[in-house]
Amino acid sequence: MNxxxxxxxxxxxxxxxxxxxxxxxxxTAPDANGYPPYxxxxxxxxxxxxxxxxxxxxxxxxxxxxxxxxxxxxxxxxQPEEGRSFLYRGIAGRAFxxxxxxxxxxxxxxxxxxxxxxxxxxxxxxxxxxxxxRIEVQTRQPQPQLADxxxxxxxxxx
Numbered sequence: 001m002n003x004x005x006x007x008x009x010x011x012x013x014x015x016x017x018x019x020x021x022x023x024x025x026x027x028t029a030p031d032a033n034g035y036p037p038y039x040x041x042x043x044x045x046x047x048x049x050x051x052x053x054x055x056x057x058x059x060x061x062x063x064x065x066x067x068x069x070x071x072x073x074x075x076x077x078x079q080p081e082e083g084r085s086f087l088y089r090g091i092a093g094r095a096f097x098x099x100x101x102x103x104x105x106x107x108x109x110x111x112x113x114x115x116x117x118x119x120x121x122x123x124x125x126x127x128x129x130x131x132x133x134r135i136e137v138q139t140r141q142p143q144p145q146l147a148d149x150x151x152x153x154x155x156x157x158x
Contacts, residue, residue, distance in 0.1 A: 035096055036075070046124035050100070055116035056093045062118065066108050071100040073118070105130075 038052040050071075054062065056078055063074045077095040102122070109121040 035092060035094070036098070038098070048106075048122040050120040050122060052098070052118045052120075053116060054113070054118045056091050057113075057116075057118075059113055062113070064108070064111055064120065066102070069102045069104065069106075071102055071108065071120075073098045073100075073120075 036053050038050060041049045041051065043049050052073065054075060057075050058078065061076050061078050063072075063076075065072045065074075073096075075096045078093050080093075103124070105124050105126045106122055107125050109123050111118065111120045113119075
């Protein structure tokens, strides 16, 4: 894989540090050879489900971390039971690490492990301060102006 130098793109850009990190993460991401397989499903306007096939892994073997708009799912290889010998082992039990870049304001709502499938609920939660808001345009009433040659009435001193 060729290394790309993205620094010229960021010489005149300010505040695009996260984009640079995403590009660097994509460039240096290890080739996972498609293991473990996964699906990403859109279940609503702002909700998603990530389903990953992790047969042979238990809850104690999995670690899920969301940090800096990157979701990392790590699986530690389960320890084989003593006294077992396999003639053929087709169920993968190797360690893995999968990374997913999350869009802004995507949060992980929860995770469950059932029948060898790890399911993560994801939802876009935009803070109120960042939501678009409509601003009403008000017309100003013209203020009455005095003529140039007249003076405003002054209070009489007693």
